[in-house]
Each structure stands twice: as C-alpha cells, then as structure tokens.
Amino acid sequence: MAEYKIMTGNEALTHGAIAAGMRFFAGYPITPATEIAELSSELLPKVDGTYMQMEDELAAAAAILGASAAGKKAMTATSGPGFTLMHENVGYGMATEIPCVVVDVMRQGPCQGVATLPAQGDFMAVKWAAHGDHPVIAIAPSSVAETYTEIIRAFNLSEKYRTPVFFVSDATLAHMSEKIRIPDASELEIVERPQPTCDPDEYLPFNMEDNGIVPMANFGSGYRWFASGLIHDDTGFPVKTGNTVAIEGASRHLLGKIEDNIEDIQKWEEYKCDDAEILILSVGLVSRSVKTAIDAAREEGIKVGLFRPITLWPFPGKRFAELTAKAKTVMTCEMNLGQLSEIAAQYTDRDQKIVAITQSDGTVIQAKKILNAIKEAK
Amino acid sequence: MSEQHVYDKYFRADKLKTMWCPGCGNGIVLQSLVRALEETGTPLEKTVVISGIGCSSRAVNYLNTCALHTNHGRAIAFATGVKMANPDLKVVVITGDGDCTSIGGNHFIHACRRNIDITVVCINNNNYGMTGGQYSPTTPTGAMTKTTVYGNIDTPFDICDLAGAAGATYVARSLTYNPVHLKNTLKKALDHKGLSVVDAMSDCPSLFGRLNRLGDAPTMMKRWAEIAVPLAKAKTMTEEELAGKVVYGEFTDRKDRPEYTENYAALRLKAQGGK
Numbered sequence: 001m002a003e004y005k006i007m008t009g010n011e012a013l014t015h016g017a018i019a020a021g022m023r024f025f026a027g028y029p030i031t032p033a034t035e036i037a038e039l040s041s042e043l044l045p046k047v048d049g050t051y052m053q054m055e056d057e058l059a060a061a062a063a064i065l066g067a068s069a070a071g072k073k074a075m076t077a078t079s080g081p082g083f084t085l086m087h088e089n090v091g092y093g094m095a096t097e098i099p100c101v102v103v104d105v106m107r108q109g110p111c112q113g114v115a116t117l118p119a120q121g122d123f124m125a126v127k128w129a130a131h132g133d134h135p136v137i138a139i140a141p142s143s144v145a146e147t148y149t150e151i152i153r154a155f156n157l158s159e160k161y162r163t164p165v166f167f168v169s170d171a172t173l174a175h176m177s178e179k180i181r182i183p184d185a186s187e188l189e190i191v192e193r194p195q196p197t198c199d200p201d202e203y204l205p206f207n208m209e210d211n212g213i214v215p216m217a218n219f220g221s222g223y224r225w226f227a228s229g230l231i232h233d234d235t236g237f238p239v240k241t242g243n244t245v246a247i248e249g250a251s252r253h254l255l256g257k258i259e260d261n262i263e264d265i266q267k268w269e270e271y272k273c274d275d276a277e278i279l280i281l282s283v284g285l286v287s288r289s290v291k292t293a294i295d296a297a298r299e300e301g302i303k304v305g306l307f308r309p310i311t312l313w314p315f316p317g318k319r320f321a322e323l324t325a326k327a328k329t330v331m332t333c334e335m336n337l338g339q340l341s342e343i344a345a346q347y348t349d350r351d352q353k354i355v356a357i358t359q360s361d362g363t364v365i366q367a368k369k370i371l372n373a374i375k376e377a378k
Numbered sequence: 379m380s381e382q383h384v385y386d387k388y389f390r391a392d393k394l395k396t397m398w399c400p401g402c403g404n405g406i407v408l409q410s411l412v413r414a415l416e417e418t419g420t421p422l423e424k425t426v427v428i429s430g431i432g433c434s435s436r437a438v439n440y441l442n443t444c445a446l447h448t449n450h451g452r453a454i455a456f457a458t459g460v461k462m463a464n465p466d467l468k469v470v471v472i473t474g475d476g477d478c479t480s481i482g483g484n485h486f487i488h489a490c491r492r493n494i495d496i497t498v499v500c501i502n503n504n505n506y507g508m509t510g511g512q513y514s515p516t517t518p519t520g521a522m523t524k525t526t527v528y529g530n531i532d533t534p535f536d537i538c539d540l541a542g543a544a545g546a547t548y549v550a551r552s553l554t555y556n557p558v559h560l561k562n563t564l565k566k567a568l569d570h571k572g573l574s575v576v577d578a579m580s581d582c583p584s585l586f587g588r589l590n591r592l593g594d595a596p597t598m599m600k601r602w603a604e605i606a607v608p609l610a611k612a613k614t615m616t617e618e619e620l621a622g623k624v625v626y627g628e629f630t631d632r633k634d635r636p637e638y639t640e641n642y643a644a645l646r647l648k649a650q651g652g653k
Contacts, residue, residue, distance in 0.1 A: 238439075
C-alpha cells in the first residue's frame with residue numbers, strides 16, 4: 001500500500017535509495033549531506049545491507065565501486081569539497097563501467113564556501129567530474145517527493161547503462177520537510193543487474209563494438225574478469241599504446257552508450273510552455289520559485305513558461321531548442337553566477353535576448369525577484 | 379601442447395611475458411603468492427586481487443582471478459568495498475611502497491585499524507620504479523634517487539612498525555632473496571583472519587640499484603645475504619650492529635582483535651533485533 005509521510009529531502013533520498021535496492025553505502029561526514037549517511041547507517045543493517053564510514057571521500061568512492069563489483073547496488077553522498085575528492089575514483093567507475101550512484105548535496109562554494117547554505121554551483125563540476133572525455137548522467141530533483149522517485153531512477157539508469165550516475169540536490173531541498181507519497185513496492189520499476197549466462201570461459205566483461213553493454217558478473221559468481229582504469233579492450237586489459245584505433249574506439253564507446261540511449265535517459269518538465277514568448281530554463285528547487293513567478297506574470301498577461309531538465313546531463317537540448325525557437329526571450333534562473341546561461345546560449349539565436357538571473361548569496365532565489373526580471377525582460 | 383604446470387591455472391598465459399625489467403623482484407613475489415594461494419586451497423572463483431598503480435600493481439594483469447587494477451593508492455579502499463559486500467571472497471591487495479604508504483597511506487592505516495580480513499602484499503623496492511626512480515617513503519636516508527640527487531634527507535617508514543601500530547593483526551617482512559620464506563609468510567598471511575601485511579623486500583636493479591651503484595641484479599640479490607637479519611638474531615644484536623640491516627620475520631601475529639566483517643555481521647544481528 002502506498003503511504004503518505006512527511007520527511008526531509010535527505011530522508012526521502014535514503015528511503016528511495018533503499019527501495020531502489022541500495023545495499024551498500026560508503027561515505028564521509030559532510031554538511032549538508034550527512035543525514036543520508038546517518039540514516040543509511042541505521043537502516044542498511046536492517047535489510048542485510050552495509051554502511052561503511054570511510055577515512056575520506058577518496059575511499060568512499062572507491063569502496064562503493066568495490067562493493068558494486070561484488071554485486072551490491074552502492075551509493076555515496078557528499079557535498080562540494082567531498083565531491084571534488086571523489087572525482088578520481090568516479091572516473092574509474094566511468095572507465096570500468098561499474099554502476100554506482102554519487103549524490104552531491106550542493107552547498108555554497110567554491111572551496112568550503114558556506115557549509116550550511118544552498119547553491120547550485122556544481123552543475124558544471126558534475127558535468128566535468130573526472131578528467132578526460134567521459135560519460136555523464138546527472139539527475140536534479142525539485143521536491144522531496146521527486147527526490148524519492150528520482151533517486152530510484154538514478155539507480156535504474158546506473159544499472160542499465162553500467163555507469164556512475166550523479167544525483168544533484170541542494171542544502172535547502174535536503175533539509176526541508178514536505179509531505180510525500182511513498183509508492184507501494186509493486187508500483188516501482190526497479191532495474192536489477194543482469195548476470196551473464198554464457199560459458200564462463202567465453203565471458204568478456206566489455207563490448208566496445210556498437211556501444212555494447214555487457215552484463216557485469218558479480219565477483220565470486222564464477223565469472224572471472226579484470227578491469228583497469230587504463231584504456232582497455234573487451235577483455236578489460238589495456239590496449240597497446242600504438243593501437244590508436246582501439247584507443248579512440250574505447251573512448252567513443254563510453255560516450256556512445258549514453259548517446260544511443262538518450263531518449264530513455266533524458267527527462268524534463270515543461271510548465272506553461274505552449275505559448276511561451278519568454279522561456280525560463282531552471283533546474284532543481286529554485287524552479288518552484290520560477291513557477292510562482294510565472295503564475296503571477298501570466299495574471300498580468302505575460303506569456304512565460306518554464307523548461308526544467310530533471311535529467312540535467314545529458315542536457316535535453318533537442319527539446320529545449322524547439323521551445324527556444326518559438327520564444328522571443330530566453331531566461332535562466334539559477335543559484336550560481338551563470339552556468340545554465342552558458343548552456344542556454346548554445347540553443348538561442350544571435351538576435352534572441354538572453355537574461356540570466358543569478359544569485360550566490362546562500363539563499364533560494366525568491367519569486368518576486370524572478371517576476372521583476374520577467375517584467376523587465378518583456 | 380607442453381605439460382600443464384600446477385600453477386598454470388593462476389596465470390593468463392596470453393598476457394605473459396611480464397612488463398617488468400630483467401632482475402626485478404616482482405616476478406618472484408608473484409610466483410610466491412601463487413604458490414601460497416595454491417596451498418591455501420582457495421578456489422580461483424572466490425579470489426579477488428586488487429592493485430593500484432606502479433610496477434608492482436601490474437601483477438594483477440597476469441592473474442586469472444577476478445581483479446581490479448585501480449587508481450594510485452586506492453587499492454585497499456576498493457578492496458574494503460569488495461570484502462564488505464561479500465565476506466566469502468578471499469581478497470588480496472598487491473601494492474608497492476609508494477602506492478601503499480605514500481598516496482595510499484591513509485587507506486592503509488585505516489584498514490589496519492579496522493582489522494578487515496584482507497591480505498596486503500607490499501612489494502617494497504624503495505623507490506618509484508614506474509615513473510623512473512624517484513624516492514618513496516621507504517627510501518633509506520642518504521640514498522640516491524632521481525629526486526634525491528644530493529642524497530635522501532627523509533626518514534623512511536618501517537612498514538611493519540606502521541602496520542602493527544595501526545592495528546594490523548598479522549605483520550611480517552620477507553624478501554625475494556628467500557622465496558621459500560616468502561611463500562610460507564604469504565601463506566600464513568592468507569590464512570590469517572584479519573588484516574595481514576607482508577612487506578616483501580625486493581630489488582629494482584634498473585633504477586634504485588643503478589642510481590646507488592649496487593651492481594647488477596645478481597649482485598644486488600647476493601647483497602641480501604649480508605644485510606638481511608632474521609628477527610630472532612636481530613634481538614641479540616646492538617643498535618650499531620643493526621645499522622644498515624633489514625630485519626625480517628613475523629612482527630605481529632595477534633588473535634585478540636575482532637575481524638571487521640564478523641563485527642559487522644554481529645552489528646546487523648543487533649540492528650535486526652537479535653533475530
């Protein structure tokens with residue numbers, strides 16, 4: 001039976017992750033993500049899962065990948081300073097195609113910033129987390145209820161496409177309480193990791209051709225496999241440095257397997273976009289301020305709508321471009337000094353007006369400020 | 379086809395020969411490890427070997443087990459995740475002195491503190507070989523390397539002291555000069571329940587040996603006959619007599635600390651109301 005509860009974003013995230021099948025969490029305390037670790041430490045042992053408090057975020061990201069290779073759905077949760085430390089091993093997960101979920105509860109930055117206050121300054125850090133060309137899936141919810149359902153989707157995408165998936169929240173969404181509907185387990189679509197069925201001697205852990213996604217055998221299941229952070233072939237072993245074709249192929253494979261499935265991965269919300277002459281791009285909690293402003297603006301006859309990527313990366317650019325083509329003005333609203341506005345610029349014509357609403361004062365942008373900007377932009 | 383050797387099943391024949399320089403000790407440690415694994419009777423399917431970055435870490439490329447060749451210094455953290463997720467697996471880390479005690483030093487001491495059932499085999503050749511012979515945390519004071527061209531002013535770590543103080547419950551030093559002792563030590567480490575560390579003293583003739591004018595590989599190997607001292611004998615020697623010597627043997631073999639995965643299993647029972 002579905003039930004209704006009041007909980008915080010971080011609580012909903014943890015309960016949702018466990019509903020998705022998370023049975024391993026490794027982390028390191030950091031504001032404003034700590035409650036996810038605390039609740040995981042309490043709940044996971046009850047469902048035969050494991051909570052590990054590691055010595056640092058480098059170790060946390062490593063441990064979840066080890067646990068995932070051994071067959072557990074695994075997650076870590078952190079904020080900016082810890083997220084930076086995790087880039088190294090998340091890159092390993094991308095290169096070796098080991099599923100995991102990495103939560104970044106954004107706080108004001110850069111560096112230590114303001115630990116307790118929200119921001120959206122990590123949009124690009126999430127996109128470019130880890131060096132080199134690499135695949136990125138990132139999901140950004142706007143409510144506590146959506147945090148619950150979307151963390152499940154994060155796990156599902158991670159398992160389906162064998163890649164780390166980022167989940168981007170912020171300090172306010174993490175700590176605010178809302179009434180949410182917890183769906184009955186029978187309502188949930190949960191992707192379980194497939195296991196290989198071939199002869200173990202024939203098993204290859206990777207398939208670089210056609211951007212293939214091979215079932216990842218759990219360590220200890222009888223299928224022996226090897227993975228390396230070095231550019232590798234289908235066997236997992238490093239390719240010879242002179243094999244430029246294989247090197248390029250392996251690099252393109254990682255991005256290609258995301259690109260091939262982009263329609264399944266991308267998700268967005270359109271709010272009053274049908275006749276919108278002003279289109280606002282906004283992501284996460286602050287998009288709710290945008291909706292309030294849109295409702296007020298429409299009462300004054302201003303045709304304005306919201307485009308809200310729920311899958312932040314890969315950015316749903318195709319649909320955004322269709323909508324911007326119909327708009328006179330494109331606005332962005334984000335709690336940073338202008339990251340989505342750079343994206344918006346890629347999808348607008350030179351004669352289109354772009355208005356960026358930015359703010360990095362540790363508070364959520366208020367509807368009034370957005371409404372004023374809409375009126376000015378009209 | 380040539381006659382099958384009992385150890386053939388451990389190796390990926392198509393990946394041999396190894397990438398290591400002539401005279402490198404890594405091969406001796408690897409074959410000693412394989413002999414020890416065979417003696418423990420652990421099935422290949424239940425064995426997971428994890429390494430970081432460096433010459434020694436390439437050892438996993440040649441093994442026919444499940445294996446992860448991970449990032450520099452992080453092998454023990456990955457291994458912790460594997461072991462906690464499936465405590466039935468035999469988890470072995472192959473690492474080097476730089477990988478284990480410099481960039482991975484924090485993971486190393488915390489694994490020792492937890493006493494998680496992982497065997498850490500540190501191939502210690504006193505320098506960074508992969509990058510061309512720079513000094514590591516175990517390079518002796520005064521030694522020449524590519525980044526200590528005026529002689530090393532650092533004081534080295536004693537890996538066994540470090541591991542024992544951090545809480546590892548089996549700590550031993552062995553050497554490629556004595557492969558039988560090395561194999562027996564590795565066997566004991568693998569059989570030990572808890573965090574076991576084997577500091578496997580090895581040679582890097584191409585770099586550390588050449589830069590310190592220690593002679594060719596056979597000369598370096600013979601050198602161990604003069605500088606290696608068994609622990610029992612070392613206890614009878616003065617500090618002056620021990621200067622420049624390397625003491626080998628078992629430094630720690632404790633049964634008084636609980637093992638981490640067993641502790642966690644008990645925690646789970648408690649969380650589930652003791653059912």
